[in-house]
Amino acid sequence: MKKLASSTAIAVLLSGAAYADGHTSAFTPGEGPFDWDSYNAFAEATDLSGETVTITGPWTGDEKAKFDIIMAFFADATGADVTYSGSDSFEQDIVISARAGSAPNLAVFPQPGLAADMASQGLLTPLADGTAxxxxxxxxxxxxxxDLGTYADADGNDQLFGMFYRVDLKSLVWYSPAAFDESGYDIPETMEELKALTDQIVADGGTPWCIGLGSGAATGWPATDWVEDMMLRTQSPEDYDAWVSNEMPFNDPKVVAAIEEFGAFALNDDYVNGGSQAVANTDFRDSPTGLFDIPPACYMHRQASFIPAFFPEGTEMGQDADFFYFPAYEGKDLGKPVLGAGTLFSITNPSEGANALIEFMKLPIAHEMWMAQGGFLTAHAGVNLDAYESDSLRAQGQILADATTFRFDASDLMPGEIGAGAFWTGMVDYVTGASAEDVADSIQERWDALN
Known part of the structure; x- marks a missing residue:
């Protein structure tokens, strides 16, 4: 029987690692909220002694350090020599190395678009049968x-090329628990209740929403997230997918209606801090600060899981700020859709070790070990939620666990000229006076011009 997780390399890596309770022994085999049984079974069944497994991806710095710990346990379980290299120019580097025939065994893609392109060029290897x-x-x-990991190969046949790992969550509304408690407001569980709360706050003399689209050259992108969330709450997942691929034109009435759903919040002067005219000019990083004013300048802010990085220094999560799921319509029967993003593993140079690492990524512990280090969410339904580093991450993990549909950020999947161009600027035009129909028409015209 193998003696697991005992190498000097792991001891060095773990010397500075701490679990949520502050103990540095969190990763000791057999201890902590981790599924050691499946890890040990994997180790007993997998021998890669003498084999090297190479991986590249976008994680550098602290993120690389956290991932290195997980890979150290993979190496110890299998006997493989594992090397991960992170790069800020990953997207360019992986294409160059794959076309030159010098790609690493696996690549970690920050979004499906590039993986799909490479699969269509024959530069990725399908995952093993049964993985889907x-x-x-x-x-x-x-x-x-x-669906998000399935792409057409060089012959036009759909195959699973990617397994998702780290996930970002966007369908969140941030608020001040103290402000809600003082006003007697309850957390809305449906979109109907959210709209009723919005009107109640106005009736009580407050301003419900902080909304800001400013982001330098990327101004407008926060509104695309609003529209994407509204598409998922008013239309089927199939309609969302058709919109992303332009099989459904951008100016389809369903898309126009989703834009107007966003406008129902953003274009109402009574609803937005500073009035609707402030939406386009307020930087998204500054927008949520109104939550913390006394009295609050606004009570709610719809934004992704990263936004606490821009909260005032010293903000205590769960006390000064918290969040709830951006709810779905009770009357639409579309379940609990979630908008987000994420990274996926694909095989760029097939080997026994590459296949084994994909198998390792199926284990709960491959996720739980990063969960315990913080800055990580997963859609793996078999993980122990107690492994999350904080109550905030645990609650976000629960939202992912409860999701009935997950869809990737649409603007990230659209051609760059649309998703990172016409869609952004179109949303600015919309909040500054253009009609939803005119904005949608102009975006579709840009899309038609690409063909």
Whole structure:
């Protein structure tokens, strides 16, 4: 029987690692809120002695250090020599190395678009038979993750090329618990209740929302997230996918209606801090600060899981700020859709070790070990939520676990000229006076011009 997780390399890596309770022994085999049984079974069944497994991706600095710990346990379980290299220019580097025939065994893609392009060029290897079924059975909203990792190969045949790992969550509304408690407001559980709360806050003399679209050259992108969330709450996942691929034109009435759903919040002077005219000019990083004014300049802010990085220094999560799920319509029967993003593993140079690492990524512990270090969410339904580093991350993990549908940020999947161009600027035009129909028409015209 192998003596697991005992190498000097792991001891060095773990010397500075701490679990949420502050103990540095959190990663000791057999201890902590981790699934050691499946890890040990994997180790007993997998021998890669003498084999090297190479990986590249976008994680550098602190993120690389956290991932290195997980890879150290993979190496110790299998006997493989594992090397991960992170790069700020990953997207360019992986294409160059793959075309030159010098790609690493696996690549970690920050979004599906590039992976799909490489799959169509024959630069990726499909994942092993049965992987799609495993993902569908073991990930929350599993079919969503299969769809997001399935692309056409060089012959036009759809195959699973990617398994998702680290996930970002966007369908969140941030608020001040103290402000809600003082006013007697309850957390809304449906979109109907959210709209009723919005009107109640106005009736009580307050301003419900902080909304800011400013982001330098990227001004407008926060509104695209609003529209994407509204598409998922008013239309089917199939309609969302058709919109992303432009099989449904951008100026389809369903898309126009989703833009107007955003406008119902952003274009109402009574609803927005500073009035609707401030929406386009307020920097998204400054927008949530109104939550912390006394009295609050605004009570709610819809933004992704990263936004606490821009909260005032010293903000205590769960005390000074908290969040709730951006709810779905009760009357639409669309379940609990979640908008987000995430990274996926693909095989760029097939080997026994590459296949084994994908198998390792199926283990709860491969996720739980990063969960315990913070800055990580997963859709793996088999993980122990107690492994999350904080109550805030645990609650976000629960939202992912409860999701019935997950869809990737649409603007990140659209051609760059649309998703990072016409869509951004179109949203600015919309909040500054253009109609939703005119904005949608202009975006579709840009899309038509690409063909």
């Amino acid at each position: 079924e495993w993902v569908a059975d073991n990930f929350a909203a599993g079919s969503s993750w299969v």
